[in-house]
Amino acid sequence: MNATRRRAIFEALRSANPEPRSELEYASPFELLVAVVLSAQATDRSVNLASRELFRVAATPAALLDLGEQGLIPYIKTIGLFRTKARNLIGLSRALMEQHGGQVPRTREALQELPGVGRKTANVVLNVAFGEPTIAVDTHIFRVANRTGLAPGKNVEEVEQRLLKTVPEEFLQHAHHWLILHGRYVCVARKPKCWQCAIAKWCEFKSKTPAPAK
Numbered sequence: 001m002n003a004t005r006r007r008a009i010f011e012a013l014r015s016a017n018p019e020p021r022s023e024l025e026y027a028s029p030f031e032l033l034v035a036v037v038l039s040a041q042a043t044d045r046s047v048n049l050a051s052r053e054l055f056r057v058a059a060t061p062a063a064l065l066d067l068g069e070q071g072l073i074p075y076i077k078t079i080g081l082f083r084t085k086a087r088n089l090i091g092l093s094r095a096l097m098e099q100h101g102g103q104v105p106r107t108r109e110a111l112q113e114l115p116g117v118g119r120k121t122a123n124v125v126l127n128v129a130f131g132e133p134t135i136a137v138d139t140h141i142f143r144v145a146n147r148t149g150l151a152p153g154k155n156v157e158e159v160e161q162r163l164l165k166t167v168p169e170e171f172l173q174h175a176h177h178w179l180i181l182h183g184r185y186v187c188v189a190r191k192p193k194c195w196q197c198a199i200a201k202w203c204e205f206k207s208k209t210p211a212p213a214k
Contacts (some may be wrong), residue, residue: 001148001149001150001204003166003168005202006150006166006167006168006202007168008199008202009148009150009199009202009203010167010168010171010175010178012198012199012202013171013178013179013182013198013199014171014174014178015198016198017178017181019174020174020177020178020181021177022044022124022128022177023044023045023048024036024039024044024047024048024051025048025051025052026051026055027055027059028059029103029104029125029129029130030059030060030061030096030104031051031055031059032124032125032128032129033092033104033111033114033117033121033125033129034051034054034055034064034089035047035048035051036121036124036125037085037088037089037092037116037117037121038050038051038076038079038085038089040081040085040121041080041081042079042080046078046079047079049078050075050076050078050079053075054072054075054076057075058072060102061092061093061094061096061097061102062093062097062102064089064090064093065090065093065094065097068090069086069087069090072086072089072090073086084116085116087115088115088116088117089115089116091114091115091116092114092115092116092117095113095114095115096114104125104129106126106130108122108123108126108134111125111126119136119157119160120136120137120138120156121136123135123136123137123160123176124136124176127173127176131173133169133172133173133175134176135160135163135164135167135172135175135176135179136160136176137156137157137159137160137163138156138180139183139189140179140180140182140183140184140187141159141163141176141179141180141183142156142159143183143187143189144179144182144183144187145159145162145163145179146159147187147192147203147205148187148199148202148203148204148205149203149204149205150163150166150179151163151166151167163175182199186198191209192205192208192209193209194208194209194210195209195210195211195212196211
């Protein structure tokens with residue numbers, strides 16, 4: 001895909017949604033970090049339903065530590081892998097208190113040292129909480145990048161690096177959310193909604209889905 005077509009795609013995505021936002025609910029970097037950890041293999045909707053109640057009683061690392069793993073589980077038991085996530089959240093809360101003065105660190109390296117925090121989670125926190133021009137490649141972005149020809153790659157890190165290299169700088173801040181939302185609602189896995197896609201004319205996907213018969 002050439003630079004002209006790539007720019008046209010992001011201009012169209014920006015025109016349709018100038019200020020994209022995360023669908024996770026949060027009021028602080030710590031709440032965002034917790035929500036992103038909970039969101040692994042879960043929907044944002046299910047995370048929001050659980051975190052609303054959780055954050056009423058434990059919205060800081062200290063409060064989450066006081067709650068403890070067994071006290072945390074009832075709030076998140078509706079979310080997949082809740083026992084592992086509970087253990088990780090208590091562990092990262094302890095690390096934040098002991099190593100970072102209760103604050104969420106602002107570097108990828110420090111974030112990835114926290115229990116349950118991988119590269120994708122770190123990138124989300126850096127982008128959403130701290131305004132860094134990072135791109136967290138999830139299944140949606142991986143699919144969109146490969147299907148459209150925007151940034152094909154064999155794995156998530158390859159796609160991430162290609163996007164960081166090729167997305168025009170003015171679009172980097174919001175590219176993460178534009179691509180996630182596009183993959184979540186339009187360029188869906190089984191039957192992409194090509195007939196209502198804002199970037200279809202520049203997309204290199206050859207088997208575009210026709211509009212359903214009325």
